[in-house]
Every structure is written in structure tokens, then in C-alpha cells.
Amino acid sequence: MEKKELQYIHMIAMGGSIMHNLALALHDKGLKITGSDDEIYEPAKSRLAEAGLLPEKEGWFTEKIDARPDAVILGMHARPDNLELKRAQELNIPIYSFPEFIYEQSRDKQRIVIGGSHGKTSTTSIIMHVLQHLGRKFDYAVGAQLEGFNRMVKLSEDAPVIIIEGDEYLSDPIKRVPKFHLYHHHIGVITGISWDHINVFPDPEMYREQFRIFAEMTPKAGTLIYNQDDEQVQLVAVPRNPADIAYEGYTVHEHSIRNGKTILHTKKDGDVEIPLFGEHNLRNISAAKEVCKKIGVKAHDFYEALKTFKGAAKRLEKIGEKGNSIIFRDFAHAPSKVKATTEAVKAQFPERELVAVLELHTFSSLNKAFLPQYAGALDKADAPIVYFSPKTIEHKRMEMLTEEELKIAFDNVNLQVFNDAEALQQHLTSRNWQNTNLLLMSSGNYNNMNMDALTKAVL
Incomplete structure (x- = not known):
């Protein structure tokens, strides 16, 4: 099929970070774009709304497929039994994954x-x-x-x-x-x-x-x-x-x-x-x-x-600096990334204390069978901290973690464990930050912790 034939594209599960960006890019090119999702978060929500692409209602609607788009792009977060996907298959509409x-x-x-x-x-x-x-x-x-x-x-x-x-x-x-x-x-x-x-x-x-x-x-x-x-x-x-x-x-x-x-x-x-x-x-x-x-x-x-490259968002991103303290945010969540990022900050500022906070958020990182992969990952931190949300574990239908299990998995007796975001924030804001850096590592958001308030308190 010639790519130029595509005038009208429907996107199933359009709210994902890369999917909504693709929707905006195709809209910029002048194509007609529609989409659906069962939940759309910020910043995707505002960006889609601004372009006039935000679905009126969350959910899946076969009538959007009955409108006969030239092609459907299927996001990873849709299920194989998705109503719109089934309808597109019935009507023989070309279906593409993002790649x-x-x-x-x-x-x-x-x-x-x-x-x-x-x-x-x-x-x-x-x-x-x-x-x-x-x-x-x-x-x-x-x-x-x-x-x-x-x-x-x-x-x-x-x-x-x-x-x-x-x-x-x-x-x-x-x-x-x-x-x-x-x-x-x-x-x-x-x-x-x-x-x-x-x-x-x-x-x-x-x-x-x-x-x-x-x-x-x-x-x-x-x-x-x-x-x-x-x-x-x-x-x-x-x-x-x-x-x-x-x-x-x-x-x-x-x-x-x-x-x-x-x-x-x-x-x-x-x-x-x-x-x-x-x-x-x-x-x-x-x-x-x-x-x-x-x-x-x-x-x-x-x-x-x-010389002018500052880095990608959440990739050792500096979110605040004052005197001899810096706050870094990083997307690191896999063991190798956590280890590399922690070592990098300590090696760059060896004379400063390093408080490293890792949120366990992904399926792998919360899986008891996988946890031993983190052994030694936070060893370079002077104050290693792990946070997880019990809600996330329940949502993913996984077994609850204990502080003792995490200390053994990370092979680190100094590890502090928090499962309450407010308690973690209180702990961080109340400590002395003289000559100390803070490294926040997560693919989540610490249960919507107020980063602005934390940054102000630390700096």
C-alpha cells in the first residue's frame, strides 16, 4: 500500500506517550486522526485536547471503526479482544503496530x-x-x-x-x-x-x-x-x-x-x-x-x-541546584540502569553525600523472582532508599514485599524501605542537605509526590 493513500487514521490506545506523539505528528501533516483509549493521563490529555484530538469519552466504540478509516494503528496497551480491534479485523481494515x-x-x-x-x-x-x-x-x-x-x-x-x-x-x-x-x-x-x-x-x-x-x-x-x-x-x-x-x-x-x-x-x-x-x-x-x-x-x-546537549527529560536530568546540593531525576528502573546512574552521580561528586531513592514500579522490579538482580545496585549511595506503593502491587496482582526481603535482594544492610509516599517525603524534607545530592530514580511518580515542594524543601 502506498503511504500517500492514507488520509484518515484511527488509533486504538492513543494515550500512550509515543502513541499520542504519533497522533500529533500525523495531525501536523494534515491527516484526519481519530482515536480511543480507556484512560488518558497528562501531558497526553492536554496536548491531544489542544490539537482537537482528545476523544469525547474514554472507552472503546465500534462506530469509530464503522466510519471506515484507511488504517488503524494499534497501541501496545490494547487487549487482543478489544472491541474496535475486532471490528477492524471484521472489516479488513489494515492494522499496523506502531513500529x-x-x-x-x-x-x-x-x-x-x-x-x-x-x-x-x-x-x-x-x-x-x-x-x-x-x-x-x-x-x-x-x-x-x-x-x-x-x-x-x-x-x-x-x-x-x-x-x-x-x-x-x-x-x-x-x-x-x-x-x-x-x-x-x-x-x-x-x-x-x-x-x-x-x-x-x-x-x-x-x-x-x-x-x-x-x-x-x-x-x-x-x-x-x-x-x-x-x-x-x-x-x-x-x-x-x-x-x-x-x-x-x-x-x-x-x-x-x-x-x-x-x-x-x-x-x-x-x-x-x-x-x-x-x-x-x-x-x-x-x-x-x-x-x-x-x-x-x-x-x-x-x-x-x-557542547550544547543537556540530555533527555528524566535522563540524569538536573531539576534543581543550590550551593553544594543538586537534585537529579532519572528514568532508571532496571538493575543495570540503577547501578550505572548511582555510580555516575557519586563519581562526578565524590566529596558529596549521595541520597539515592529508587521507586520499584514495573512488573519486573516488583517481582520477587527478579529482585535479586538488584544486588549491589545502590551500593555507591551513602543513603540508599527504596520506595514502592502497595496499591501498585495490588493493581498488578503480585505478592506483597517486605523490608527484609528488599534488604536481602539489594544485598545492602543500610537500605531504608518506604511504602508510604508521604512518609518518604517527610523523611527527605527533614534531613540536612548540606554538601549532599539527591538522586530520584523511577519510571513512575512516587504516587504523585509533589516534586516542586520536595525541591523547594531540599534546596
Whole structure:
């Protein structure tokens, strides 16, 4: 089907962060967009309303499909027995998952897909920042809101290349294939492999297998760029046909830390001070540099652009600073991310105390069988804290956790455990913050904790 034929698209489960951004991007292009969802939260709600796309009522309505859209895009959070989905199947309306639709819209572009258990958002956003800085035309799909970009998705007719954050989670409730298998990359990146999504991939081998498939999908004359320091990545990125494919390994960028600032050491540009920090980010920079090199960006231009890159939202994001205290917020929730982020903040400010607060919010992180993966993850924090909401555990129909179980799983006797957000907020606001940094790690929101009030109290 020609992509230009699509005039009218209906989106099932349109309220998700990337789905509502796709809705807005297609609306910007002049397409007719309708959608449904059983719950839509902020900021999706306001953004859809502003564009005139917010559904009148929450829920699923077969009449929206009876209006005969040219295609349906199916979000991951719909169920296989969704009423609108069933109706679309009955009427033989083309149904796409998010990644299938992005692929269809970018068939004639060079597709760059960044995969990995951690670091994919940051690597993708560095590449996007560099290309925007240089005035290059490109499309994109990224999993976080970035400074300088009003959408998380852009699809145009004339951009020759598309930069895609390639998630290994499932594409949709029917096909249940990892998203990054459906983009058909020309240049692929694997930033790291660390078992995650236990509800879908019950053992580490099955999880790693998804990356092996991704690596093997690299086409003739394509490129696979991989983290050469990661043992799990080494197992899947073995050069199988080096005559046909370029295999490019990368490591931590040469650097030093001076007074809490990261300085990159480069061959031709001398020392370059950048706002990013942390060993994981210095790997992400190396990955992004390899991608940019492949698409004709000179090293000097790459470093010039990097000087102004502040990072993606909730990726070691500085939400407040005063004197010798900083508050950072990070999306980290998987064990490898939590460990890397905690170590990064401590290494950057070794003379300051570090209070690290992790919210257990995902299915994996609340699963007793998975919890031992967190052993040692918070060891670099002077005051390690774990928070979870009993409501979330009940909602996910999981077994309740105890303080003792968490201390054993994290292998940390100093661990403090909270299951009441107000008590946690009280604890944080009442302590002394002289020469101390606060790191908040979560993919949730600490049961709607008032971040503004917390920031004011700490600083």
C-alpha cells in the first residue's frame, strides 16, 4: 500500500506517550486522526485536547471503526479482544503496530535503529541534537521529550534518514514481536544487554535472543555498532559475515572529571567540556559518534554540537541546584540502569553525600523472582532508599514485599524501605542537605509526590 493513500487514521490506545506523539505528528501533516483509549493521563490529555484530538469519552466504540478509516494503528496497551480491534479485523481494515507504521512511512529512507536495555534514549537524542545543530533534515521516533523538539515523532516526505529508538518490548497485543525487529534497520546499534521485561522474556537467554535476531537482521552493506565492553552484547554481535556488514565496536570516550565537570579528550579538537556525565553516557557519546560518522558528520562538528546537549527529560536530568546540593531525576528502573546512574552521580561528586531513592514500579522490579538482580545496585549511595506503593502491587496482582526481603535482594544492610509516599517525603524534607545530592530514580511518580515542594524543601 502506498503511504500517500492514507488520509484518515484511527488509533486504538492513543494515550500512550509515543502513541499520542504519533497522533500529533500525523495531525501536523494534515491527516484526519481519530482515536480511543480507556484512560488518558497528562501531558497526553492536554496536548491531544489542544490539537482537537482528545476523544469525547474514554472507552472503546465500534462506530469509530464503522466510519471506515484507511488504517488503524494499534497501541501496545490494547487487549487482543478489544472491541474496535475486532471490528477492524471484521472489516479488513489494515492494522499496523506502531513500529510497522513507522517502517511503512520510512521505506525509502535510511533507517538508523538504536537498541539496548539501557542508553538507547540518550544515544538517540544525542544523534538528533547533533543533526539538528547542523541543520540536517531527518525524521525520528524517540521515547522521551527532548529540548528543542516539540514532538517525540516526526515523519516528513523529504528527510533522507530516520533516527529510531528501538525498544525490545513487544510491538502490539496481536503479533507480540519486539518493536526493534520491525523497523528493518540499515544501521543498527546495541548499547548494552541486561535482562528486563521478565513478564515477556522469562529468562535471560530468551531476552538476549531478541538482540541476536536484531543483530542478524543487519542487511548487506549495513552496519552494526555495538558496545564492545558488554559481555552479553559480545555474545550476539559476533561478526558473522564481516565481508558484507561493517561491525564497529565502541567503548567509553576518553575523558577526565574536574570540579564536577566532564572534559572529553579528543584527537583534533583538544579538550571539550560537556554538560553530560557518567561512564554510561560516555559510552552513549561514543555510540552516537560512530553513527554520525557513518552518515557524514565530521568529528569537529559532532563535538561542537555536543557542547550544547543537556540530555533527555528524566535522563540524569538536573531539576534543581543550590550551593553544594543538586537534585537529579532519572528514568532508571532496571538493575543495570540503577547501578550505572548511582555510580555516575557519586563519581562526578565524590566529596558529596549521595541520597539515592529508587521507586520499584514495573512488573519486573516488583517481582520477587527478579529482585535479586538488584544486588549491589545502590551500593555507591551513602543513603540508599527504596520506595514502592502497595496499591501498585495490588493493581498488578503480585505478592506483597517486605523490608527484609528488599534488604536481602539489594544485598545492602543500610537500605531504608518506604511504602508510604508521604512518609518518604517527610523523611527527605527533614534531613540536612548540606554538601549532599539527591538522586530520584523511577519510571513512575512516587504516587504523585509533589516534586516542586520536595525541591523547594531540599534546596
